[in-house]
Amino acid sequence: MAAPDLVDIILHKAARSLEVRFADDQVFQLPAEYLRVHSPSAEVQGHGPGPGVLVAGKQDVGITALAPIGHYALQITFSDGHDSGLFSFDYLYRLGTQHDTLWQTYLDRLAKAGPLRQP
Incomplete structure (x- = not known):
């Protein structure tokens, strides 16, 4: 199922977060760290089935640039230089609606792995 139309994007550099607003009145504040560790890039998601690569040490990462890709995606450049993968x-929308579950799963994986x- 497709997400509602994206109607606004606001980068909060000082807060290191991205605010996204959708046509169904959903508004999500997505921290840069959360976006970075859930990047849709093959580097993070892996090249096959499974949980992907566990990315650690990104608590202080910020967003340095946003580039729209057509009318369907954003390319996000992070302060650690990561810029692959199109959001x-x-x-x-999925990252917003499933934030609590995805974030807790990440924290659990991180705690288990030790980083x-x-x-």
Whole structure:
């Protein structure tokens, strides 16, 4: 199922977050760290089935640039230089609606593996 239309994007550099607003009146504040560790890039998602790569040490990452890709996605450049993977509007909506579950799963994986959120 496709997400509602994306109607606004606001980058909050000082807060290191991206605010996205959708036509169904949903508004999500997506922290840069959350976006970085859930990047849709093959580098993070992996090249096959499974949970993907566990990205650690990104607590202080910020967003340095946003580039629209047509009318369907954003390319996000992070302060650590990562800029691959396109964040489709559908994916941003999923990251917003499933934030609590996805974030807790990430924290659980991180705790089990031992790496830290701090750089």
